[in-house]
Amino acid sequence: MTSKVTEESLGYEQARDELIEVVRRLEAGGTTLEESLALWERGEELAKVCRRWLDGARARLDAALAEEEEDGSATEADGDGE
Secondary structure, three states: OOOHHHHHHOOHHHHHHHHHHHHHHHHHOOOOHHHHHHHHHHHHHHHHHHHHHHHHHHHHHHHHHHHHHHHHHHHHHHOOOO
């Protein structure tokens, strides 16, 4: 099992690529039940890492858009209609 530190150090693309490989191996079959369960558990961990990255990206985008809207509203309120 991968440590928390390793999971947190994975970038989105790295986690996504490893997840794709896990899914490919599971779909190909030919693994023992124990190996399949280990792959599935790893896939779940990787999916969580990807979700955290995507949620973080969404939060940053939402914050940037909200800031842009606030700046636009302040400009319109000041009467700077440039």
